[in-house]
Amino acid sequence: MRAKTKMIHGGITGDEQTGAVSVPIYQVSTYKQESAGNHSGYEYSRTGNPTRHALETVIADLENGKSGFAFGSGMAAITSVMMLFDSGDHIVMTDDVYGGSYRLMTSVINRFKLNHDYVDTSYPEKVEAAIQENTKAIFIETPTNPLLKITDLKKMAEIAKKHNLLLIVDNTFATPYWQQPLDLGADIVLHSATKYIGGHSDVVAGLVAVNAADLAERLHFIQNSVGAVLGPQDSWLLMRGIKTLGLRMEAIEANTKKIMEFLQDHDHVSEVYYPGLKSHPGHDTAEGQATGFGGMLSFDVGSGEKADNVLDKVTYFTLAESLGAVESLISIPAKMTHASIPRERRLELGITDGLIRLSVGIEDADDLIEDLKSALDL
Structure with missing residues (x-):
């Protein structure tokens, strides 16, 4: 399925019960259970919502990932991804990074002793030189914000694999229409979906796609635990935006x-x-x-x-x-x-x-x- 077709027909595209061609907005917080612990797949909308799930299947399809996740903002997505790591771990990050990501790492995440260094990732040798014994991931923007620097994703994937690191790519500027980092060796790709994916200045959201089931399980646990979820109305708006991306x-x-x-x-x-x-x-x-x-x-x-x-x-x-x-x-x-x-x-x-x-x-x-x-x- 080619890119434009996938944006219309990827993921969950309608409602089997009614035949609606647009996924309904399930404006609901809780769901009836047949018996205690026996439900139809949904129990509470922080854990899962049918509209949000439909969006998550679409972003997974567009990024050729195993699973997708929809968050209340791009920063909520980045924060949740950073919660995959432990106190004392170290992250190598693109130097020309979005100001909000810089603020998060230097003024919030650092309080939990998650360490980081900023490197010009357009130079692979600088990335490799910045790797420490406690380094767990490389975090990249490409193109960067606002200087539009480019990082070679295949080379970053080689370095990450060599050192047993996760490769995380902020794909906001490129969008899944132009670039698929998971296909190039990344483990996690994220978006401020407020931007191109929504495309109409009417929604704030974040999206993540991952390439492995274990990562999906860990990230879902974090998302459910901290409650960093996107509501059904905004999920529907993003699905509408994706169709014309x-x-x-x-x-x-x-x-x-x-x-x-x-x-x-x-x-x-x-x-x-x-x-x-x-x-x-x-x-x-x-x-x-x-x-x-x-x-x-x-x-x-x-x-x-x-x-x-x-x-x-x-x-x-x-x-x-x-x-x-x-x-x-x-x-x-x-x-x-x-x-x-x-x-x-x-x-x-x-x-x-x-x-x-x-x-x-x-x-x-x-x-x-x-x-x-x-x-x-x-």
């Missing part, structure tokens, strides 16, 4: 490539970050492990003042947190998504005050380019 990603990428070409030639733009650029250091790797380059693009205008000016002038780009929606969004990572990272650290990574991040939508590309031109030329 392929179409949206193709339209978004087409727009992004046109905007990339415009920004490359603009005198007021000093740098463009997009893996679809042939000059991007990770271009060949991205081309080899994904079928598309996505809809996230960052560019530098030289200063925070100039970046603020661009944001003040744009019309069709909405100034907002988040990404991956049908409408185009614009942000300054240093002041928004990555504000929780100390400025010195941001500058070390290359997240300057003048860096602008675009989440390109499905509007007419010419309108978006004209919008950016009028903002940059003033």
Whole structure:
């Protein structure tokens, strides 16, 4: 089954009892049991809900995994995955990581003595050098947020296997339409489903897919224990969003490539970050492990003042947190998504005050380019 077909026909697609072609929203907390402990598969909606289960089967199918899990947010998904590890364990993480993930690891998870080091995972030798006796996993974003760095997933899988580590991949930017990390050797893939998978700025959610039954059992135990579950209404919204994911990603990428070409030639733009650029250091790797380059693009205008000016002038780009929606969004990572990272650290990574991040939508590309031109030329 090809990708677009799988997004319509993958997982559980309807209701056998009524013939409904859309999975119903089971807005229910508990379920009748025939006798004590004897139930039809559902007993309490924290443990399992038919609508959520349908979504979980779809994400497992899309990522070619054994099992899927739906969480109340992307951060709930990451936190639950981190609970697979013990106090004293060590994680190697991508350095250019989402600000929320950075905050989680440095201000919350560290309290439980789960240790981590940030490494530029686009260099496999740096990853291997960071591995310690107590290292248990490698956590990767590719492409990264917001500098769009690329990590070679096959090489990371080789390193993980060599050292008996779990390989965890945040696949939010690429989406399962463009990239399937489990097929490349990852053990766990996760998404902020708030972004492209939902795609309409109307739901907050996280999704995880795993490649092994033992991992699925452990993660389900954690999810049920901490209650980090997605409600049925939001589960249904994500299933609806998934049906058009392929179409949206193709339209978004087409727009992004046109905007990339415009920004490359603009005198007021000093740098463009997009893996679809042939000059991007990770271009060949991205081309080899994904079928598309996505809809996230960052560019530098030289200063925070100039970046603020661009944001003040744009019309069709909405100034907002988040990404991956049908409408185009614009942000300054240093002041928004990555504000929780100390400025010195941001500058070390290359997240300057003048860096602008675009989440390109499905509007007419010419309108978006004209919008950016009028903002940059003033």
